[in-house]
Amino acid sequence: MHLLPFTFLFFSSYSLVRAGSANVGDACSQGQNRLQAGTYQFWSECNSQSYCGPDGKCVKKGCRRDDFPFGYQPGDHLPPKCPKGQFCPDEEDQCQTVLPVDSDCQLNRDDQCEGPPNWKDLADISGRGINVNGSVCLNNKCMWANRTLGVDCLVENTPYIAYGTDGEFVDIVSRGNCALGLYCDAAQKVCMAEKNLGEACTADKECQSWNCLASGVCGVSEAVPRHFAIWVYVVVALGIFGGMFGTLFALFWTHRKQRDEEREKRLQYWREQNAFHQNLLQMRETARASILSLPGNGNSARSTMYSRDGAYTDDAQAPILANAAPKASGLRHYMADDGSSEFDDGLMMQPPRQPHDNRF
Template sequence: MLEIFFGNLALLLLVRRCDAGSTGLGGVCSTSRDHLDSSTHKFVSDCSDVAYCSGTENGTCLARTCRRDEFPFGYSTPDAPPPLCLPGSFCPDEGNGCRTQVNPGGACQMNRDEQCARAVNWQDFSSPENFYGSICLHSICMYANATIGTPCIIDNTTYTDVGLNGQLYTTVVIRDNCHSPDLYCGQDSLLCEQSKSLGSPCQIDQECEERNCVVGICAVPPETPLRVAPWQYAVTAMCILGAMVATCLMLTLLHKRHRLLRYRELREYYMEQLRLRRSIIELHSAAATTTIFDTKQK
């Protein structure tokens, strides 16, 4: 009972923290209470998800003027969400208007890589782990182009979630500014090191080229598409052809066997008819011979 009670209590506290902003449009608010939720790191203010606060003291919750997601949270079907920002600009967590992307060294909001301006040669170090080669670590914009052996920056973020049984689960996300996925930032050396190939020993996902460390070994991520080798195609085709040939041969043999059985049945029938015909002829011949013999005796 105590486990259920504390589990429900933890779930209630987590939900209350996530839903802290409940003031609707036109309500009184203050930006001094803006913060990130300690568990989910979601931006929370006095206002609801469709509004932002206009001032630090005696502010007013106003309708948001921009959005960062295609389908923002908090808007129903009839409501028209605010527009997306144009390329080269971004919508902050507050949603109070589009802003120009920040150059390296400037401030950015947590894990908002798209707030950082891209480099001229962003194609050389862009990857799915950053935004056109730019990354936001410790709320500072920088390029993810650190080379092997050079100092690097690590940003560890812990997310907390509540399971169905009320137990708290934590997920740690590690990000760095090394050239990914070829390099990673060593936890101890704080230097960019070569990423490890499949089958190599590892401690965290970030050390592997595929960013997936399972039981201390770099493994293929579960979302990786299955790659079929050419020899597997050849073996599969040969098996299919072999099965088709075997099926045809089996059907041919069965057909021949049925024809042989039918031929034997017909042959036995014809032979029986011939024997019957001969018997009838012999009976007629015997009867005729007996009649002639009796006539001569008379």
Template sequence: MFTTLLLLALAIPTLISADTPVPPGHCSSNNNHLDPASKKLVSDCTDQTFCSGADPSNATCVPRQCRRDEFPFGFSAGEAIPPLCARGTFCPDEGSGCRALVPAGSPCELNRDEQCIAPPDWAHLASTQNFNGSICLQSVCMYANVTLGDRCITDNTTYIDVGPSGQQVTNTVTRDNCQSPQFYCNPTDLICERTLPIRSPCEADPQCTSLNCATGTCANPPATPVRIPPWQCALTTTAIVGAMLVTCMLLILLDKRYRLQRSRELRDYYYQQIGLRRSIIALHAAAAEIYMDEKVVL
């Protein structure tokens, strides 16, 4: 009996704590982290809210105040979406509200180059590998202005995805603060070197001016439009026209041959009918002549 009462006494606090509901929208910003595979921000809140409060360990999920994408993830069609930030500001990953751009040397979020203030000569440094000449490497804003022979900084980000057969597929993206596309950061000695032209031997995409190292050779980017030389266009057009003419001539010859064969068949049929008619007339004339001879004799 005592053992039973003791077990009930120990179980009552557990039952009470299990049945006690968690406050609606409760969260902790200390749990915010990046997904190891996709590098997406993960928190205790949904994609439509973020964790906000004075106490990071006991905060509340509130609606997002801004968005960074034209079509944000997690919102259905017809739902109200937060606004985009104005020029000169940015929306952080959690969507807690628009903030002013930060200068070089300040912290930034992973791959968020647009959070950094552009350098004075941004038009000269801007490329597809940065945002107006600014780049976020190792979570720090900096300028992509390092040139040939100078020390540079690299940042490797590995993304993990699941292939069609269930196997893990990794994709490592390497970025640096060398002025692109003229230079790239050599990962061996961290020195900016010149990028390689098309058809040069290479080992990685950053070595090529086109950022595409295919089977050990610098190649055009996959999105490059195919330009057909004029002689190929002329040769293809000539081949198509010639094939059409030959086809038409063959059809005409086949039609003539069929018509000639049909004409011969009809001619033979007419000759056969004429011959048969002449035979019938001759037979009829012979019979009439015999009949007349017998009549005269009688």
């Protein structure tokens, strides 16, 4: 295992590269092993499935820290995880036995340190990463997180590059070797009790909620779920149902307007067809009057067909509609005609048939 010294640095940018590109068997240099600026992630010239061995060549990794390590494809052989009492270093070369107090350790690798005898009382179970089994790795040294109130302590501040809505900023993570419920004050270097809600603070570690607000007081933990008043749910429900009914009403109004427009078009079409039909009837009346006014047609058989005394039928009064049957409709009309047709005119103009003589 090659331990890397920690240097307090401030960087304005960093690389997201996780590993190099050299494959197994390719040449590499252990001098290039480093922690990436801003993220402090381990990097070497070898790819994510290998590490740089002591002979200057990339070798397949002998252990892993994660259940689903980066850089492996489905079906690839995964190196084993280390059993209890051992750890897998950043290089992931092979499992090693946990280290005693004052041993060198890698940055934020509390799991590399051996726990104290009363580790159950000191272990952090909150998931905040305060320690691992009561052990911490501060300034690359293994120690126990057992310092009590008012006792001298050690602190380690690590600046990470983070990004927010306003752009890039520095997020400083401060850790110490005080027991649970205490924090190591960076100025006085003594363990102090964590503060309650509303008390003045300068860092998240000072608050029990681990949330120091921008106003400089301890706020509610960001992990606590937020609850809203009943009126908020009522307003949201009314908004949802109002939107639904508003959409339905808008659709109904739009379709009704379209139906009215189509009905007006059909009515206009019927009026035009009816006017055309009336023009045809007037033309036929004019032609009939012209024929009756000719000399010698006063007593002809044809005159009976055009007689104004004849009965009128209702056929000529019907509008010209294809396959139309009498229906109750708003499109009513009132027209009059004598009901004669050109086919009837042709029959009436023929001379009457004479009876046949049946005598031999």
